[in-house]
Amino acid sequence: MKLPRTVAGWTMAVFGVLALVMGAVGLLWPEAMLRSLGFEVPATRAPGDHTGTFLLASSMASFNMGVYYLLATATEWRSFYRFTVVFRLVTFTVFSIAVLADIAPGRFFGVAAWEGAGAVATAFGLWWDARRAGSGGGGAPAGDAGPAAVGRGAGDGSGAGGTAPAVDAVR
Numbered sequence: 001m002k003l004p005r006t007v008a009g010w011t012m013a014v015f016g017v018l019a020l021v022m023g024a025v026g027l028l029w030p031e032a033m034l035r036s037l038g039f040e041v042p043a044t045r046a047p048g049d050h051t052g053t054f055l056l057a058s059s060m061a062s063f064n065m066g067v068y069y070l071l072a073t074a075t076e077w078r079s080f081y082r083f084t085v086v087f088r089l090v091t092f093t094v095f096s097i098a099v100l101a102d103i104a105p106g107r108f109f110g111v112a113a114w115e116g117a118g119a120v121a122t123a124f125g126l127w128w129d130a131r132r133a134g135s136g137g138g139g140a141p142a143g144d145a146g147p148a149a150v151g152r153g154a155g156d157g158s159g160a161g162g163t164a165p166a167v168d169a170v171r
Helices: 007-028 030-036 051-075 078-100 106-134
Strands: none
Touching: 007 030, 007 051, 007 078, 007 106, 030 051, 051 078, 078 106
């Protein structure tokens, strides 16, 4: 896999690797994941306690999400980057409310903070990359090289770089 070419790409790559690793940890060593989030790990679980099942599903989702983020990074799929900013802010809000409403333990706010910080970092990276590309500083691609743009030229809908706007699957 090639290294990211933009600031926004680096934020996505870091989150992707961490999501992949945390998903793997949750699949291979679920007790460690529960403890790191501040949840109890009893010696035995009561009948009907499906914590393990939920953790398995969450860990698999995290692992898959890491793969998606790394794929988006490898293709510099900027529409996906923008999409994640919005939904990571939603995740930050929901997880923060869960902690404030005593639905989740206080240490779970770390997950909310990670999502919020990641959203802000990616938004900043997108802004910085666009600023750099607009000033002729180079380094940032003019458009979206995501799956919808493959084979028909770059374009992120802004018309940057003199190309026709591309219609992609995220918009």
